[in-house]
Structure formats: structure tokens, C-alpha cells
Amino acid sequence: MADTICRTLRDGGLEGEHAPALTIKDSKASPFGFDVFNYVLTQLSNYILAGKSQSRGLVVVAYSRSPSFYVDLLKRRGIDIASSHDWIHILDCYTDPLGWKNWLIDKDISQEASSLSSFCQDVRNLDKLYSLIIEQGLIGQGKDRFSIAIDSVSEMVRHASISSVAGILSNLRSHDQVSSIFWLLHSDLHEIKFTSVLEYLSSMVASVEPFNQAAFGQRVDLENLSMLEQNFRKGKFHVRFKRRNGRVRVMCEEILVELAGIKFTPVLSEDEIINQRLLPKVQFNLQLSEEERNERAKVVLPFEHQGNGKPIQIYDGRRSLGENKEEALVSTGKLQPDEDSGKGQIIYFRDSDDEMPDSDEDPDDDLDI
Amino acid sequence: MENQNLNLLDRALGLDGPSEPWPLSGRVVLIEDCVETSGSFVLHQLVKRSLSPTSSNVIIFVAFANPFSHYDRILRKLGCNLVTQRDNKRFIFFDMLMLRCPDEGKSSEGGLVLLYEKILKTICGLPGDKKDYVTIMIDDISLVEVAANGGSDYVLDFLHYCHALTSEFDCSLITLNHEDIYSSMERPTLILQMEYLADILIKAEPLSTGLATDVHGQLTVLNKGTSHRLGRSGNKIHNFHYKVKENTVEYFYPGSRV
Numbered sequence: 318m319a320d321t322i323c324r325t326l327r328d329g330g331l332e333g334e335h336a337p338a339l340t341i342k343d344s345k346a347s348p349f350g351f352d353v354f355n356y357v358l359t360q361l362s363n364y365i366l367a368g369k370s371q372s373r374g375l376v377v378v379a380y381s382r383s384p385s386f387y388v389d390l391l392k393r394r395g396i397d398i399a400s401s402h403d404w405i406h407i408l409d410c411y412t413d414p415l416g417w418k419n420w421l422i423d424k425d426i427s428q429e430a431s432s433l434s435s436f437c438q439d440v441r442n443l444d445k446l447y448s449l450i451i452e453q454g455l456i457g458q459g460k461d462r463f464s465i466a467i468d469s470v471s472e473m474v475r476h477a478s479i480s481s482v483a484g485i486l487s488n489l490r491s492h493d494q495v496s497s498i499f500w501l502l503h504s505d506l507h508e509i510k511f512t513s514v515l516e517y518l519s520s521m522v523a524s525v526e527p528f529n530q531a532a533f534g535q536r537v538d539l540e541n542l543s544m545l546e547q548n549f550r551k552g553k554f555h556v557r558f559k560r561r562n563g564r565v566r567v568m569c570e571e572i573l574v575e576l577a578g579i580k581f582t583p584v585l586s587e588d589e590i591i592n593q594r595l596l597p598k599v600q601f602n603l604q605l606s607e608e609e610r611n612e613r614a615k616v617v618l619p620f621e622h623q624g625n626g627k628p629i630q631i632y633d634g635r636r637s638l639g640e641n642k643e644e645a646l647v648s649t650g651k652l653q654p655d656e657d658s659g660k661g662q663i664i665y666f667r668d669s670d671d672e673m674p675d676s677d678e679d680p681d682d683d684l685d686i
Numbered sequence: 687m688e689n690q691n692l693n694l695l696d697r698a699l700g701l702d703g704p705s706e707p708w709p710l711s712g713r714v715v716l717i718e719d720c721v722e723t724s725g726s727f728v729l730h731q732l733v734k735r736s737l738s739p740t741s742s743n744v745i746i747f748v749a750f751a752n753p754f755s756h757y758d759r760i761l762r763k764l765g766c767n768l769v770t771q772r773d774n775k776r777f778i779f780f781d782m783l784m785l786r787c788p789d790e791g792k793s794s795e796g797g798l799v800l801l802y803e804k805i806l807k808t809i810c811g812l813p814g815d816k817k818d819y820v821t822i823m824i825d826d827i828s829l830v831e832v833a834a835n836g837g838s839d840y841v842l843d844f845l846h847y848c849h850a851l852t853s854e855f856d857c858s859l860i861t862l863n864h865e866d867i868y869s870s871m872e873r874p875t876l877i878l879q880m881e882y883l884a885d886i887l888i889k890a891e892p893l894s895t896g897l898a899t900d901v902h903g904q905l906t907v908l909n910k911g912t913s914h915r916l917g918r919s920g921n922k923i924h925n926f927h928y929k930v931k932e933n934t935v936e937y938f939y940p941g942s943r944v
Contacts, residue, residue, distance in 0.1 A: 506882075
């Protein structure tokens with residue numbers, strides 16, 4: 318399913334359509350959003366290099382990691398961008414986002430620029446940032462389309478208003494040369510309004526959620542330690558796709574974070590999930606085995622019998638049981654056969670048997686209230 | 687490292703391996719504590735380990751909370767002489783106790799820019815072999831916020847630039863903050879951002895069962911194993927109890943003390 322996302326980004330948008338946009342969302346309880354971001358980045362890079370994608374280039378807007386981090390990351394995944402890098406460009410909003418190094422009295426401390434990355438020294442000016450992104454994307458691509466990856470929209474909105482961030486993302490999506498765009502967001506750092514705005518802008522929303530929701534937020538003790546441990550190796554991955562025709566599709570997977578990277582596995586069957594969620598973790602067995610279920614189905618309930626094999630006899634309080642031969646016999650909806658013709662019997666016809674289902678009559682109409 | 691008495695905290699931080707390269711190089715450590723359980727002992731322990739004879743670390747200690755004499759007294763009891771280390775240029779102390787920023791917002795930012803410049807110049811001024819082994823320690827972030835007149839945005843900008851130093855020079859960044867200050871806020875952005883930035887989170891908190899005489903609190907060390915130049919080490923979580931004594935701190939697993 319994570320691959321479905323990558324393929325959607327790879328295929329890009331049709332002529333005249335907005336580029337597909339992905340929001341990757343995580344929170345403190347399950348902080349794997351960046352791992353997912355790196356996974357998508359690597360997959361998309363592979364598609365671009367293999368010539369299988371609509372876009373021919375990639376612009377990475379790096380807020381939370383240095384350009385060298387991404388060079389190393391791609392190298393570890395088998396993509397050596399140091400040698401051939403005309404398809405990728407990194408806009409460095411990490412090293413000096415506010416131009417503090419320009420304020421330094423001693424200007425001897427210089428920065429290395431490289432052909433792979435260029436600096437953005439004023440992240441507050443989103444118009445300038447927009448131009449830089451487009452400019453970097455168009456270099457070397459000519460009329461070809463390119464993709465954009467923003468490693469932290471959470472960082473972007475620290476320096477600009479919500480509306481201007483929404484504006485730049487929307488403008489990027491609607492630019493003719495942009496094939497696809499994706500970004501990372503830490504949802505607990507923002508108001509719900511901002512997260513909602515970004516979700517509206519996106520055609521795909523991928524959220525990373527904790528494996529054990531209950532463990533989060535409590536003081537650590539022996540009971541929740543193992544759940545916390547699990548939360549830092551595993552997580553849940555929910556993706557919501559908005560189709561062109563307006564349909565929304567939701568899919569789920571499980572995440573496993575390992576040394577080599579992040580892995581996506583299909584989710585457990587529904588029964589197992591329900592069993593895991595509904596049953597509290599206690600020391601005694603609350604589940605029924607198959608045998609126990611069968612036994613339970615065979616049990617005749619107390620109001621259905623009086624323990625001696627005979628049908629029910631209800632004592633109505635006016636005569637003593639067993640004395641009078643005129644007994645009122647009640648069955649569970651069937652008529653009793655005419656065994657003793659000489660004795661009195663009460664044959665009971667239930668009124669409700671005559672009624673048609675869904676009758677318009679209100680059964681309480683005859684009440685005089 | 688083999689000659690020293692390694693404790694559970696050292697092991698949790700990966701300090702029980704070879705001391706070169708320094709396991710905390712290029713990593714950001716956040717120590718979170720609260721009023722009931724102060725986390726400064728963790729900071730002192732890290733100072734002691736960083737300045738061990740087998741490592742070549744240089745510490746830039748940015749102190750907003752206490753003067754030099756305070757740390758000197760404590761580290762002396764732990765077996766580390768800060769005066770000697772300061773003279774050897776292994777312990778560089780920035781006394782920020784008198785930092786006062788005027789009310790205007792711009793100047794708060796200006797004060798932090800100057801602090802950043804001071805740290806950067808100090809690192810660049812170190813001899814070649816020492817430049818790769820710098821540890822920046824900040825005690826503590828809540829007081830940086832006070833010095834910036836509550837401008838938590840400026841504090842975050844400053845922390846971002848310090849984070850950039852960890853990737854530029856491979857230095858480590860160790861900060862302390864108090865979690866309970868922010869607990870009443872609906873969205874405690876500063877501490878949340880710091881938790882996202884951190885590779886290693888060390889939390890000192892009381893026991894869930896309440897007060898005890900033999901145990902002062904519990905430490906939870908979460909090693910995120912964030913993708914790092916030297917490769918991933920995998921997410922790991924460690925939890926153990928501690929007792930702060932006069933000359934040392936004892937760490938032990940729950941129930942293992944007689």
C-alpha cells in the first residue's frame with residue numbers, strides 16, 4: 318500500500334490537472350513520519366532514475382536535515398547522487414534559514430556551496446521560496462516535469478502564516494511543470510485547523526499512528542513498558558486516497574521499523590484485531606473455545622423449562638399448583654395439542670400473530686390517555 | 687572506558703563501547719525532568735564521561751542555571767576536576783547568568799544570535815584534532831526562554847542552529863528542560879519540537895507507585911536510532927531506577943536492590 322502511494326506520485330497528474338499531493342502525518346506517540354518520508358523519497362528517486370516516472374527531476378526542500386544527510390541516505394539505498402545529479406536538487410533551508418550567518422561579525426566562517434544544493438537564507442519569504450523551488454526544478458529539465466519533496470511543513474509554518482503556507486503549496490500543486498508533491502507534518506505541533514487545511518489540499522493523506530494507543534501519555538511502569546517498546550518499533554499506517562471521481566478509499570497497513578529501514582506489512586485479519594482490541598489484558602481467560610461455544614448453545618434457559626422435561630407451568634397465584642386440574646398451559650408460541658378433551662383448557666392465541674408486520678396502526682391507539 | 691565503572695545509564699547511551707568515535711557524536715540528547723525528580727544528575731554524569739581521560743572531548747557548557755563553582759563542587763565529588771579541565775581547554779564555560787535581554791523582540795533574537803556566534807567561533811577556534819569532538823551542553827532551556835523574554839520561537843530558532851552545528855561539525859548537543867512547566871499548556875510546542883529534534887530522550891520521573899525511601903525516581907532512556915551518518919542502531923528503550931547519593935548515583939533495575 319505504501320507502494321501504491323509511490324506509484325501514484327510516480328504517475329503524476331494529467332494535463333490541466335493539479336499534481337497529486339501526499340501529506341505524511343505523524344505524532345510524538347509514533348514518530349515514524351520521517352522514515353516514511355525517506356521511503357517515499359527513495360522509491361520516487363528510483364522511478365525517476367529508471368525513467369519510469371512522469372517527472373524527470375526532483376527538488377528536495379530540506380528544512381530539518383542537511384543536504385549531506387540526503388546524499389548519504391540515497392547512497393545507502395544504492396543511489397549515488399554525488400556522481401550524477403542533474404536530476405535532483407536540494408534547496409537547503411536547514412543550514413542558515415534565517416540568515417544568522419550573515420549577521421556574524423566575523424565573516425571568515427564561510428559555507429561550502431555545492432552544485433547539488435543551494436541555500437535559502439530567508440525562509441520567511443515564501444514568495445522567494447516558491448521562485449527558488451520552481452527555478453531549481455526547471456534547471457536541466459527544460460519542458461520536463463519535476464516532483465517536489467518538502468521534509469517538514471511543520472518547520473515551514475513556524476516562519477510563516479498558515480494561509481501563506483497553504484498558498485505556496487497550492488501554487489506548487491497547480492504549476493504546469495510540477496508532476497507530484499509530498500510533504501511531512503507533525504500533527505501534534507499544530508492546531509487542528511492547519512492539519513485540516515493540508516489534508517484538504519492533498520489527494521492522499523498517510524497517517525502514522527501508535528501500535529498501542531493506550532500506552533501513550535502515561536507514566537512508565539512495568540506494565541506499559543513493553544507496550545511502549547512496541548510503539549517504538551511498530552506502528553499503524555492509514556492512508557486515505559481521494560480519487561478523481563470523488564470516491565475516498567481508506568487502506569491500512571502495519572509498519573515495522575528496522576535497522577535497514579521501514580517495512581510495511583499487511584494488517585492482521587479483522588477477527589484478530591477485534592479480539593486484541595476488545596479484550597483487556599488480564600491474567601484469566603476471557604475467550605471461549607469452540608467446545609465451550611457449543612455447550613453454551615445447548616443450554617436451555619431457565620424460563621424455557623422447569624427441569625422435569627414438562628412444558629412450562631406458570632403459577633398465577635389464584636390456585637395452588639397441582640391441586641386443580643384446570644391448569645393454564647403456556648407454550649413458547651405454539652398451541653398445545655388437545656390431550657384431555659374432558660377438562661377445561663385455555664387455548665391462547667397471541668394477538669400479535671394476527672398483525673401484519675409494519676402495520677400502520679399504533680398498538681397504543683386504544684389507550685385513553 | 688574499560689577501566690571505569692560503567693553503570694546502567696552508560697550502557698543505555700551506548701557509552702560502554704569504544705570511546706572513539708564518541709557514541710554521542712552528531713547526536714542530540716534531551717534530558718526531561720520535573721520538580722519531583724531533577725535531571726541535573728544526568729547532565730553531571732555526562733560531563734564526567736565526556737571528560738574521561740580516554741576520550742578527546744571538549745565541552746562547551748552554556749550555563750543559565752548555576753555558576754561555575756556549583757558544577758565544580760558537584761563534579762569534584764564525582765571524581766572530576768573542572769578547574770583543571772578548564773585550564774586544559776577541555777571544559778569551556780559560558781556564564782550566561784547575567785544575560786538580560788531588553789523588552790523588544792528583536793533584541794531577544796539578537797542576544798541568541800550572539801550566543802550562537804560565540805559557540806560557532808569557539809568551535810572554529812579549536813585546534814584541528816579537537817574540532818571533531820565537541821559536546822555542547824545547555825543548562826537549561828527553560829531559562830533560555832526566560833532570557834529571551836518568553837520568545838520560544840527565538841529559542842527554537844537557536845536550537846535549530848545548534849542542531850545544524852551537529853551535522854556541520856559532528857558535535858553532540860545535550861540539553862535539559864523541565865517537562866512539568868509545559869504540562870498545563872494545550873499544545874506545548876517548545877518541548878514537543880525538542881522531542882522531535884532529539885535522537886536520545888532521557889526522562890527522569892517519579893515512580894508510578896509514588897514516593898519511596900530507597901528509590902528516588904526512574905529513568906527512561908529512549909534511543910531513537912535516528913538515521914545517522916554512522917548508520918542506524920535501531921530504536922531502543924531502557925527503564926531503570928536510581929538513587930542519588932552524596933558522591934555518586936546508583937542505577938538499578940526495579941526489584942534488584944536488596
